[in-house]
Amino acid sequence: xxxxxxxxxxxxxxxxxxxxxxxxxxxxxxxxxxxxxxxxxxxxxxxxxxxxxxxxxxxxxxxxxxxxxxxxxxxxxxxxxxxxxxxxxxxxxxxxxxxxxxxxxxxxxxxxxxxxxxxxxxxxxxxxxxxxxxxxxxxxxxxxxxxxxxxxxxxxxxxxxxxxxxxxxxxxxxxxxxxxxxxxxxxxxxxxxxxxxxxxxxxxxxxxxxxxxxx
Amino acid sequence: xxxxxxxxxxxxxxxxxxxxxxxxxxxxxxxxxxxxxxxxxxxxxxxxxxxxxxxxxxxxxxxxxxxxxxxxxxxxxxxxxxxxxxxxxxxxxxxxxxxxxxxxxxxxxxxxxxxxxxxxxxxxxxxxxxxxxxxxxxxxxxxxxxxxxxxxxxxxxxxxxxxxxxxxxxxxxxxxxxxxxxxxxxxxxxxxxxxxxxxxxxxxxxxxxxxxxxxxxxxxxxxxxxxx
Ligand code: B12
Ligand code: SF4
Ligand code: SF4
Numbered sequence: 001x002x003x004x005x006x007x008x009x010x011x012x013x014x015x016x017x018x019x020x021x022x023x024x025x026x027x028x029x030x031x032x033x034x035x036x037x038x039x040x041x042x043x044x045x046x047x048x049x050x051x052x053x054x055x056x057x058x059x060x061x062x063x064x065x066x067x068x069x070x071x072x073x074x075x076x077x078x079x080x081x082x083x084x085x086x087x088x089x090x091x092x093x094x095x096x097x098x099x100x101x102x103x104x105x106x107x108x109x110x111x112x113x114x115x116x117x118x119x120x121x122x123x124x125x126x127x128x129x130x131x132x133x134x135x136x137x138x139x140x141x142x143x144x145x146x147x148x149x150x151x152x153x154x155x156x157x158x159x160x161x162x163x164x165x166x167x168x169x170x171x172x173x174x175x176x177x178x179x180x181x182x183x184x185x186x187x188x189x190x191x192x193x194x195x196x197x198x199x200x201x202x203x204x205x206x207x208x209x210x211x212x213x214x215x
Numbered sequence: 216x217x218x219x220x221x222x223x224x225x226x227x228x229x230x231x232x233x234x235x236x237x238x239x240x241x242x243x244x245x246x247x248x249x250x251x252x253x254x255x256x257x258x259x260x261x262x263x264x265x266x267x268x269x270x271x272x273x274x275x276x277x278x279x280x281x282x283x284x285x286x287x288x289x290x291x292x293x294x295x296x297x298x299x300x301x302x303x304x305x306x307x308x309x310x311x312x313x314x315x316x317x318x319x320x321x322x323x324x325x326x327x328x329x330x331x332x333x334x335x336x337x338x339x340x341x342x343x344x345x346x347x348x349x350x351x352x353x354x355x356x357x358x359x360x361x362x363x364x365x366x367x368x369x370x371x372x373x374x375x376x377x378x379x380x381x382x383x384x385x386x387x388x389x390x391x392x393x394x395x396x397x398x399x400x401x402x403x404x405x406x407x408x409x410x411x412x413x414x415x416x417x418x419x420x421x422x423x424x425x426x427x428x429x430x431x432x433x434x435x436x437x438x439x440x441x442x443x
Contacts, residue, residue, distance in 0.1 A: 087286050
C-alpha cells in the first residue's frame with residue numbers, strides 16, 4: 001500500500017517529517033496486529049501548542065486510515081503524562097523512538113534522543129500504529145554520532161554515558177535518567193519544566209539547522 | 216413524544232461510536248439523546264452498552280484485540296459521563312447500603328460500574344471497592360459499613376472461584392448481610408451452589424434483585440424489633 005498520499009496529507013497540514021516503519025520487532029503480543037508505525041515529527045519551538053498540533057495530525061492520520069478500512073492506535077506526544085483513560089495503560093508499550101528509527105527518520109544519539117540528520121534532536125514526536133499494510137521506509141542503520149561526544153562532556157549531571165546506540169540492542173540505557181532527574185530536583189527552576197536540555201542544544205545536528213535558518 | 220426514527224438513529228450513533236471507538240460520536244450521541252428528551256437510562260443501555268456487547272463479540276471473533284477494547288471502553292465512558300447525571304433518580308422509598316467490587320485477579324469493571332450506577336440512581340449508599348479487590352477487603356468493608364448487601368462481580372472463570380470464599384467468610388461474620396453475584400461467567404446455579412442470596416444477569420435486574428433483598432432485610436429487622 002502506497003504511503004505517499006498519507007505523507008503528503010500530513011506534510012501539507014504542517015508535519016515537518018513523516019515516516020512509516022515496520023515495527024513488528026518491537027511490539028508485544030497486545031499490539032502485534034498493528035505492525036506499522038507512522039512517525040510524525042514537528043520542529044520544536046515552532047509554536048507553544050506543539051502537542052496539540054501533533055495530536056491534530058494524528059487524528060488526520062486516523063481518519064485517513066479508517067476511511068480505507070484500517071484501524072489505528074495513536075500514542076500522543078506526552079504519552080508518559082497521560083493517566084486519564086483506560087487506553088493510556090498501553091502507552092508505555094510503544095516508544096516514539098521505535099517508529100522514528102524504524103522509519104529511518106533518525107537514530108538515537110548518545111544523548112538518548114532521536115536525532116534527525118537535518119533537524120537534530122529539537123523535534124517533538126508522535127506515533128500512530130496501524131494494521132494498514134503500508135509500504136515501510138528503510139530503517140536507520142545505526143548511530144551517526146561518530147567521534148562526537150559533546151553531550152557527554154557538557155551534561156552537568158554526568159548522565160550521558162557515551163554509548164553508541166544500535167538497532168541490535170535498542171534498549172541499552174544511554175542516559176542515566178536518575179542522574180538527569182536529580183539535577184532537575186536540585187535546581188527547582190526546572191521543577192515543572194523539562195530538564196536543562198544542554199544535551200539538545202549542544203548537539204551539532206541540532207545546531208546546523210539553527211545556523212541554516214538564521215543565515 | 217420522542218420521534219421514534221430519530222431516537223433509533225441516536226441510539227445507533229452511540230452504539231456505533233462504542234464499536235468504532237469514536238469518543239466524539241459517543242459524546243455527540245449522548246448529548247443528542249438528552250436534547251431529544253430521551254430517557255438517560257435507556258440511552259445508556261440500548262445505545263452504549265449494546266455497543267459494548269458487540270465489542271465483546273468482535274473480541275471473541277478475534278477481530279478486536281486489547282487496544283481496541285480499551286478504546287471502546289473509553290468511548291463508552293465518554294458517553295456515560297454525559298448521560299449519568301441525567302439518570303432519573305428513582306424514589307423507591309428505601310435506603311440500602313451496598314458494598315460492591317470486582318474480585319481479586321480481575322480488572323474487568325465496566326459491568327460492575329454499570330451495576331453501581333443503577334444503585335446510585337436508586338439512591339443507595341454505595342461503597343465501591345473498585346477492581347481486583349482482595350477477597351478479605353469485602354469482608355472488612357462490610358463489617359465497617361454494616362451494609363445490607365455485598366455485590367461481587369467477576370468476568371473470568373479464573374477469578375470467580377474467589378467468590379465462594381468471600382461468601383463463606385461474610386456469612387460467618389455477619390449472617391444478616393445478603394450477597395449478590397454477577398458477571399458473565401456466573402449464573403443462578405453458581406449463586407445457589409456457593410450460598411449467595413442473589414444473582415442477576417444485567418444491571419437493571421441487579422437493581423430489582425437488590426431492592427427485593429433490601430426490603431426483605433428491612434422486614435426481617437422490623438419483625439425482630441417487634442418481638443422485643
Ligand atoms: C472489556 C474486556 C476487557 C478489558 C477490561 C476493561 C475494564 N476496565 O473492564 C481488558 C482489555 C482490560 C481485558 C483484559 C483481560 N481480559 Co477481558 N474482556 C473484555 C470483554 C471484551 C468485555 C467485557 C465487558 O466489559 N462487557 C460489557 C459489560 C457491560 O458486561 P458485563 O461485564 O457482563 O456486565 C453486565 C452483567 O454481567 C452484570 N454484572 C456485572 N457485574 C455484576 C455484579 C453483580 C453483583 C450483578 C448482580 C451483576 C453484574 O451487569 C452488567 C451490566 O448489565 C470480554 C468478552 C465478553 N464478551 O464479555 C473479555 C473477557 C471477559 N476477558 C477475558 C480475558 C481472558 C482477559 C485477559 C486475561 C486478557 C486476554 N488474554 O484476553 C485480561 C485479564 C485481566 C484481568 N486479570 O482481569 C475473557 C475471560 C475468559 C474467562 N472465562 O476467564 C473474556 C470472556 C474474553 C474471552 N472470550 O476470552 N478485558
Ligand atoms: S537534560 Fe541536562 S542533565 Fe539531563 S542528560 Fe541532558 S544535559 Fe544532562
Ligand atoms: S552531541 Fe554529538 S554525541 Fe551527542 S547526540 Fe549529538 S552528535 Fe551524538
